[in-house]
Amino acid sequence: MDRTAIFLIALTAGGFCFSVSAAQKPDNLARRATPSAMSASTASDGKYGVLRLLDGEDATHWASGSAYELPHWVKLEWKESVAIDTVVVDIFARQGANLYAFWREAEVELSDGSKTTVKFGPGESGWAAFRFDEPVTTTSVTLRVLAVYERKTYLGINEIGVFLDPRRLIGPPREMVRAKRREELTVRGSPSHPVVYATAEDLARARRNAETTVWGKAEKASILAAAAKWLEHDENYWLQFLPESGACYAYGFTGCPICGSPCGTWGGARCTWDRPRTVVCAKGHSLPDEGHPDDGTGYVAQDKRIHYIIGTWNAWVTEQWTRNALPSLAHAYALTGDEKYAERAALFIDALASIYPESTSGSWDYPSRPPSGRFARPWYQVARNLVVYVDAYDLIYNSKALDKPSLRPRLHDTLPDGPSAQQRSVGTSDAKGQSWADMTRRENVDINMMQDAAYYCYKHTFSGKLHNGHADYMRGALAVGVLLGIPEYVYNAVESPFSIYAMVLNNCDRDGRYYETALGYAMHARELYLTFVEPLEHWRCEKYPEGVNLLDDARMRSFYCLPDLVMNVAGHVPNFGDCGPDNHCRFAQLTPFSSRDYDYAERLHAACSGEEKETYRNLFSFLSRLFRRICGRILAVVGCQGCDIVRFRRLFEFENHRIFW
Ligand SMILES: [Zn+2]
Structure with a gap:
């Protein structure tokens, strides 16, 4: 795999580029011409002026005047004649379809009167080439828009190019890579578990260390102690706390409606199991109360701010189960093989999966309109919890507890017929997962949680941005790809223009420093990238029979060499x-x-x-x-x-x- 090629694709994707290398590419003669137009929205050097036809910038375009008439021309003229055979135009229409007309027919005329015409299908307005069979000598090129599908406010052109291209090297720009549809993805399954962040060999070593070393014994004791409190009570006790599908989740930014002090966030909210559907503020007010009721969609104060009290509770429940119950139970099972841990972990993960695909809003008070996510987690943070689910599920995957009937079919009957609270209140579209009568916990978790979350993450990996949020999306999909054997998610992580290699190459410099120079961000990026290593190492397929060793990459290694x-x-x-100002008094060690x-x-x-x-x-x-x-x-x-x-x-x-x- 040529990593440099990946890098270039990532940088030029979306630009006015040609599918030939720079060395072969014929000169763009348009750059030496003087442009003019029958009309334009601004002066020639203005935002939509004729100079924008030739500036090589994809981010700018020429626009006609709003009172344009058809046919409408733009013209390039040269002081001395040039030999040409190809004129290309990159139409600006799809990018602003409510204001810009889609072309139906256009022609190019040269100074000797020779013409060639191109017809466009509906919605086809994009890149187009006008070809002449033989090179023609001309002092001008006139491009005329003859007809459009529906008159809109403007005609638009991103860029015009003129070439002598007898070998026909000029072609349309590379298609942007796009997410495949969920139905197009193959789920092959994995021959063994655990397979994502650990293997059977790792488990054996962990069990051995837990018996034979002092630190291992101490660690095992603390894990079993943490798991023990989740073994208390029967199933119904825990299930009474499960939020409804499409319920509210929130950070709780607005705090206490009485005194304004904070109530804590997510897993750190001031909630307890013996006071269901309530939260206590830092000054001790228990909410909701008579004067501050919450029907589940929040209490609206007189100043119109919304206090999401039940949303804070729901977020606390799902975060407690996700970040505390599941890891400690799954790790206890991995260490002991005792089915009671797997049984309880299976109860929690099945319950969460039963409401997962419907909980599409993330925290309602996250500043995006509409909000999006799963449970309390907005956007890329979906992956932060997904990797925790994957790790726990992978560790209990072999347990029979997952073959028991799922809670999901019973809950399915209670799903609202109309829009759920989240769609009514914050406008996030509802979604529906799958159910059938004898669905097992394993089927429920596979489909309604793992595949749902992975696709959510995967479809966000095509935005063309390579920041930490992108790394989160990519690793979330990758983890499920390795867990359930979904090759596309693995190939996307290593082969796409937005792969982990592209991230490392773009974001990490020759000295192993990160492009966001604040050292905290840089360290966070290191932790994120590291979570790609094991899943890729453990992956097996015909294409990568030995998996992928990410640390074979020299730049990746340099990222981890004494960064601190x-x-x-x-x-x-x-x-x-x-970074914040450093005003601490510290002494050199x-x-x-x-x-x-x-x-x-x-x-x-x-x-x-x-x-x-x-x-x-x-x-x-x-x-x-x-x-x-x-x-x-x-x-x-x-x-x-x-x-x-x-x-x-x-x-x-x-x-x-x-x-x-
Ligand atoms: Zn208070």
């Missing part, structure tokens, strides 16, 4: 970009150490071979010597055993794993 310590200047880090750098060095070592491996072994040996000097004790990790620890930790805190000793 090289920025440490006498205990401070430079506050680049939009005699021996600086970064556990994050150590963690990355271990991963690099684990992923490489030969000379590279030796380099990274030296790096993490160096870092462990620093650590030893600080703490006066010997770091209990060497070589592969070190990797064990990272992998072990990742199993249980894979989103923000820390090194553990």
Whole structure:
């Protein structure tokens, strides 16, 4: 795969480009011509003036005057005659269809009177070429719009090109890659689980570490303690808290309607299981109350601001189950194989999946109109929870608890016939998942949660932006792709113009620094990109029989090589970009150490071979010597055993794993 090619596609997609390389491309003779037009919306150098016909900018266009008459001409003239055989026009119509007419027929006339005509189908107004069989010598090109489908306010042209192109090298610009329809995607299944962030081998190692090491025993005890509280109570107790389909979710930005103090957000909201459908503000007001009722769509105060009290509660429930119950139960199951953990995890994930595809708004108070997402999570944040679902589901995938009947068919009968609360209140379109009579939990989670969320993420990976939100969308779809064997999601992550490789190449410089210079963002991007590594490593198909080793990429490796310590200047880090001001009094450490750098060095070592491996072994040996000097004790990790620890930790805190000793 030519990574440079990917890079160029990503940059030029959407531009006025030609499907030939720069070396072969004939000269655009239009650039030497003087343009004029029968009418224009602005003066020639204005926003819609005739100079916009030739400026090579896709973001600008020429527009006729609003009182234009047909036929309407634009003209290019040369002081000395030129030999040409091709005129191309990039029509501006689809981009502003309410104001710009779609062309039906147009002609090109040269100074000797020779003409050629092109007819357009409805909706076809885009790139078009007018060809002459033989080169013609001319001093002018007149392009006439003869007829349009429906008269609109303007005629528009992005750009005109004139070429001598006997070999017919000039062609339409490359099609933008677009999302496939959900029905076009194949779900092949995976031959074994777990397969996404961990494998059976990782599980065996984790179980061994949990029995044979001091830190492992401590870690196991804390996981089982966290899981134990989710084993309390019977199923019906927990299911009473499940929000309705299309219910309200919210950050709760407006706080308490009585005193204005905060009520907490999502999983951190001030809610408890023994006070259902209520939240307590930081000053102790319990809401809703008699004066501040909430029917589920929020309490509207006199100042018209909306206080989403039930929305805060619903967000708390789904976030608690997602971020606390599922990981601890699934990790306890992975460590012990005890079915009681899988059974309870299956209950929670099936319940969440039963209302998942209908909960399409995200938090109602997120500043987008209409809001979009799943449960409380808006937009790219859908992926943040999706990877947690994938990890938990993958770990319990082999349990029979998932073959039990799903809650979904029972809930399906309660779905509202008309628009749900979210569509009525914030305008997010309702959607419907699938149900059938004897649907199992596994079928429900596969279809209504995993495939639904993955497609939501996947279709957002074609926006042409390569920021962190994009990385989230891409990794969400990738995780499900590997979990359920959906090749398109994997290929999209490694082969598309917006792939992880394009992200690394565009966003990471030769010194391994990130383009958003604020160091916090940069570190977040590193954590995000790292979550592509395992799923790609574990993926198997005819095309990638050994998976994809992302750390084979030199620039990807440089991104993880001492990112923290090289920025440490006498205990401070430079506050680049939009970092807050650094007004702390800090002293330089005699021996600086970064556990994050150590963690990355271990991963690099684990992923490489030969000379590279030796380099990274030296790096993490160096870092462990620093650590030893600080703490006066010997770091209990060497070589592969070190990797064990990272992998072990990742199993249980894979989103923000820390090194553990
Ligand atoms: Zn209050």
